[in-house]
Amino acid sequence: MKMMKNIQQVLRSLMLLARRGRERLKRSLVVDGGGLLVLLWATPGQPPSGQVVNCTVAAAGPWCSGVPVEEVQQEFCQRLDPSASPCPAPDPEELCAFTEIYGPLHFLLSLQNSEVNLDRCKVRSHTEGFLHKLSLTNAGVKIHLKLELEGETYQRIFSGKAERLALKDQTVIMDVTSSIMQSALLRCLLSSYRPPMSVGAGPWCQRGHPVLGGGLPLLIPPEAMERGLYGELNLLLVTVLTPCVLQYPNLATRVTRMQVLLYSPSNLPLLGPSAFLQQLPACLALEGLTCTPTHSTTSDPLCSDTVYSIDRAQCQETEPEWIPAVDQTLSLFLFLQHSDPFHSQLSDFMASEELLELHLEDVLRYNREAVTAALNTLLQSTLKDQQQRDKAQEKMCSALGVMLRSICCVVSSSTNMEFRAACLDRMMVQDTYELSASLHESLQRVTAGCVVPSRRCYWGQADTLTGSRPSKNYASGNEI
Known part of the structure; x- marks a missing residue:
C-alpha cells in the first residue's frame, strides 16, 4: 500500500526531530507521556483513481514538544511520493477527543493517495500491524489508530506496561505486556487446576x-x-x-x-x-x-x-x-x-x-x-x-511416578479394610483403579499450581543487569 510507505516517512521525520528537540531542550532522550494519532479515511475520487485515501498524523504531549513542525513539513514535501499530495486537515471534531487527553498538538500533517482498488481489510491489517510493532518499542507513547473506510469505523489504542532498556546510543521503552493472548491462555490453564489453599494461585507475572x-x-x-x-x-x-x-x-x-x-x-x-x-x-x-x-x-x-x-x-x-x-x-x-x-x-x-x-x-x-x-x-x-x-521437570516427573506407584501399592496391598476404605473415601473413589487416576490428577494439580514464595517474578532482579529500569505503567490497549 502506497499510503503505508508515506506514513512511515512521516513518522520517521517525527521520531528523528522529537529526539533532536529533546536534545536541544536538554531533556532526557526518552520522555514518557503523550500520544500519537493516525487517522485514515476515504473519499470518492475522480476516475480512474477510484478512491482517495486521506491520512492525518498528529502528536501531542511531552515526548514531541520540541518538534519544529515547519522543518518536518518542508522535508516531507520534498520526499513525498509522486502519487501522494498534501491535503487539508480533518474536521477539528475528529481531533477533539485526542487533544482533550493530551493537550494542544505539537505536530499535525495530512496527506492523500489515490487508490484504484481499495481493500479495507488489507489497509486495516497493514496499518494495525505496523503501529503494533511501533508500539512495542515506543511504549512511553500511546498510539491511537482510527479508520473510517467504506462506511465503517474502527479504533484501537496501542499501549502497555513500559520498561526502559538502555541500548548503546539510545534508550528504548519496550512494551513488556504485548503477549496478552498467551497470558490469558495461561491464566485459564492455571485456574482449571483449582489448587488447594495451602498451595494457592500465587502472583501472576504478566510481563x-x-x-x-x-x-x-x-x-x-x-x-x-x-x-x-x-x-x-x-x-x-x-x-x-x-x-x-x-x-x-x-x-x-x-x-x-x-x-x-x-x-x-x-x-x-x-x-x-x-x-x-x-x-x-x-x-x-x-x-x-x-x-x-x-x-x-x-x-x-x-x-x-x-x-x-x-x-x-x-x-x-x-x-x-x-x-x-x-x-x-x-x-x-x-x-x-x-x-x-x-x-x-x-x-x-x-x-x-x-x-x-x-x-x-x-x-x-x-x-x-x-x-x-x-x-x-x-x-x-x-x-x-x-x-x-526441562531437566528439573524430568527429575520431578520421575519422583512423582515413584510416589504414585508407592501410594497405590500400599493401599492395594493393605489387609486393613478400614484403612483401605478410609483412603478410597478420602479420595472420593470406588476402587483402587479409580484411586490411581484420582491421585494422578491430584499430583498434577498440586505440582503445577506450586509457586515460588516471592511476590514478584524473580527475573525482575535481572532487569538491572540488562540496563532496564521499571517505568511508569500504562493501561493495556483495547479495541473501542
Missing part, C-alpha cells in the same frame, strides 16, 4: 523480561559506501520470552513460535519481508528445534514472513503426560543503529536511513557470519534456563 545481547559492529558493503552510506553501523539484539512462567517452576513449557522484528535507527519497524531473515532458521544452532516460516494472516497483524513455528516433536517424546505444556513465544528484536559525525540536518538523517533500508539485505549478507554467531549466542543464553527447567 516479558528483555534480555540484552551485546552490540555487534557491522561492516558497510562497498556498494552501499559508493552510494553515500558512511559512518558507524551497529546491530543490537534483544530477546523476550513470553509468557513468563518462572513463578510456576513445575509447569512444563515449550517454545512453539519465534518472531523476528527489525527496527531502523529512528526506532521504526522496517517494512517488507527480509530475504535474510526468511533464511535465518537454517543458520540457528538450536538443539532439537526446527523452524519453518509461517504465512501472514489478517487475524494476526503482527505476523509476517519473519515469524516461525517451531517443531519440537523430538523433545515432546520425553514430556510427561500429567504436566500440561505451556506454549511460549520467543521474540527477537534487532535494533539498527547508525551514526555519522558529518550529519547535522534532518535531510542527512533521512537520506542515510533510506540508503540503509535500500542496502539492508546487502549489509546483512555482508555480515552473515558475525550476525549468525551473535544470534546463536544470545538465543542459547536466553534458552539456558529453559533447558535447566
Whole structure:
C-alpha cells in the first residue's frame, strides 16, 4: 500500500526531530507521556483513481514538544511520493477527543493517495500491524489508530506496561505486556487446576523480561559506501520470552513460535519481508528445534514472513503426560543503529536511513557470519534456563511416578479394610483403579499450581543487569 510507505516517512521525520528537540531542550532522550494519532479515511475520487485515501498524523504531549513542525513539513514535501499530495486537515471534531487527553498538538500533517482498488481489510491489517510493532518499542507513547473506510469505523489504542532498556546510543521503552493472548491462555490453564489453599494461585507475572545481547559492529558493503552510506553501523539484539512462567517452576513449557522484528535507527519497524531473515532458521544452532516460516494472516497483524513455528516433536517424546505444556513465544528484536559525525540536518538523517533500508539485505549478507554467531549466542543464553527447567521437570516427573506407584501399592496391598476404605473415601473413589487416576490428577494439580514464595517474578532482579529500569505503567490497549 502506497499510503503505508508515506506514513512511515512521516513518522520517521517525527521520531528523528522529537529526539533532536529533546536534545536541544536538554531533556532526557526518552520522555514518557503523550500520544500519537493516525487517522485514515476515504473519499470518492475522480476516475480512474477510484478512491482517495486521506491520512492525518498528529502528536501531542511531552515526548514531541520540541518538534519544529515547519522543518518536518518542508522535508516531507520534498520526499513525498509522486502519487501522494498534501491535503487539508480533518474536521477539528475528529481531533477533539485526542487533544482533550493530551493537550494542544505539537505536530499535525495530512496527506492523500489515490487508490484504484481499495481493500479495507488489507489497509486495516497493514496499518494495525505496523503501529503494533511501533508500539512495542515506543511504549512511553500511546498510539491511537482510527479508520473510517467504506462506511465503517474502527479504533484501537496501542499501549502497555513500559520498561526502559538502555541500548548503546539510545534508550528504548519496550512494551513488556504485548503477549496478552498467551497470558490469558495461561491464566485459564492455571485456574482449571483449582489448587488447594495451602498451595494457592500465587502472583501472576504478566510481563516479558528483555534480555540484552551485546552490540555487534557491522561492516558497510562497498556498494552501499559508493552510494553515500558512511559512518558507524551497529546491530543490537534483544530477546523476550513470553509468557513468563518462572513463578510456576513445575509447569512444563515449550517454545512453539519465534518472531523476528527489525527496527531502523529512528526506532521504526522496517517494512517488507527480509530475504535474510526468511533464511535465518537454517543458520540457528538450536538443539532439537526446527523452524519453518509461517504465512501472514489478517487475524494476526503482527505476523509476517519473519515469524516461525517451531517443531519440537523430538523433545515432546520425553514430556510427561500429567504436566500440561505451556506454549511460549520467543521474540527477537534487532535494533539498527547508525551514526555519522558529518550529519547535522534532518535531510542527512533521512537520506542515510533510506540508503540503509535500500542496502539492508546487502549489509546483512555482508555480515552473515558475525550476525549468525551473535544470534546463536544470545538465543542459547536466553534458552539456558529453559533447558535447566526441562531437566528439573524430568527429575520431578520421575519422583512423582515413584510416589504414585508407592501410594497405590500400599493401599492395594493393605489387609486393613478400614484403612483401605478410609483412603478410597478420602479420595472420593470406588476402587483402587479409580484411586490411581484420582491421585494422578491430584499430583498434577498440586505440582503445577506450586509457586515460588516471592511476590514478584524473580527475573525482575535481572532487569538491572540488562540496563532496564521499571517505568511508569500504562493501561493495556483495547479495541473501542
